[in-house]
Amino acid sequence: MVRFKVCCIQDIAEAELALEHGASAIGLVSAMPSGPGPISDERIREVAAWATPRTRTFLLTSQDNAKRIGSQVISAGVNTVQVVDALPPGALRALRAIVPTVRLVQVIHVRGPESYAEAMQVAPLVDEILLDSGNPSAAVKELGGTGRVHDWQVSRRIVQDAGVPVWLAGGLRSENVAEAVRAVRPHGVDVCSGLRVGGRLQPELLRRFARALAESGGAALT
Numbered sequence: 001m002v003r004f005k006v007c008c009i010q011d012i013a014e015a016e017l018a019l020e021h022g023a024s025a026i027g028l029v030s031a032m033p034s035g036p037g038p039i040s041d042e043r044i045r046e047v048a049a050w051a052t053p054r055t056r057t058f059l060l061t062s063q064d065n066a067k068r069i070g071s072q073v074i075s076a077g078v079n080t081v082q083v084v085d086a087l088p089p090g091a092l093r094a095l096r097a098i099v100p101t102v103r104l105v106q107v108i109h110v111r112g113p114e115s116y117a118e119a120m121q122v123a124p125l126v127d128e129i130l131l132d133s134g135n136p137s138a139a140v141k142e143l144g145g146t147g148r149v150h151d152w153q154v155s156r157r158i159v160q161d162a163g164v165p166v167w168l169a170g171g172l173r174s175e176n177v178a179e180a181v182r183a184v185r186p187h188g189v190d191v192c193s194g195l196r197v198g199g200r201l202q203p204e205l206l207r208r209f210a211r212a213l214a215e216s217g218g219a220a221l222t
Helices: 012-020 041-051 066-076 091-098 114-125 152-161 177-184 203-214
Strands: 003-006 025-029 056-061 080-083 103-109 128-132 166-168 188-191
Touching: 003 203, 012 025, 012 041, 012 203, 025 041, 041 056, 041 066, 056 066, 066 080, 066 091, 080 091, 091 103, 091 114, 103 114, 114 128, 114 152, 128 152, 152 166, 152 177, 166 177, 177 188, 177 203
Parallel strands: 003 025, 003 188, 025 056, 056 080, 080 103, 103 128, 128 166, 166 188
Antiparallel strands: none
């Protein structure tokens, strides 16, 4: 079945809550130019130390330098790094050499058909792709947590052709996750704002989301 990742985790209590409701991964957001959920490096290390033996832990980073990202990942103690912005040529290969045992996930912000080509270019260099609805070209970069849905037809093409597992993010909530799974057939779904009120993870929203996902009947293609 399609997995789900709870992003923007704030502390160990939220991580535990997410896992209790069936999440197969959590996201820990480091400093970002905009958007919800960033926590301190110290808090990331604290949550990762508790969660990494139990589940997949994604460090979300907006850094654009392989050495800096590598140092950040090693310090955090996570098992997955989610690069939320495009990196310069060669940086993904360099990052792989620095943290060879950490799974590498590249975010593609789906803004139109051109995002398909971007995903195909990066797919051979990473372990997984995550499709989101940010806008890296905005005056203040939007690199996630927008709560917006993008064009799922483009996402479906990427899932079909990428050759690596693809996660779907962007405006997902209990009311639309089943439709999203049927339309895109992703490896997993990723949710932040759709599970929160006032920035805090809500057990009832988690229950509704997990139930809707389980009832979607969607199976991953990858």
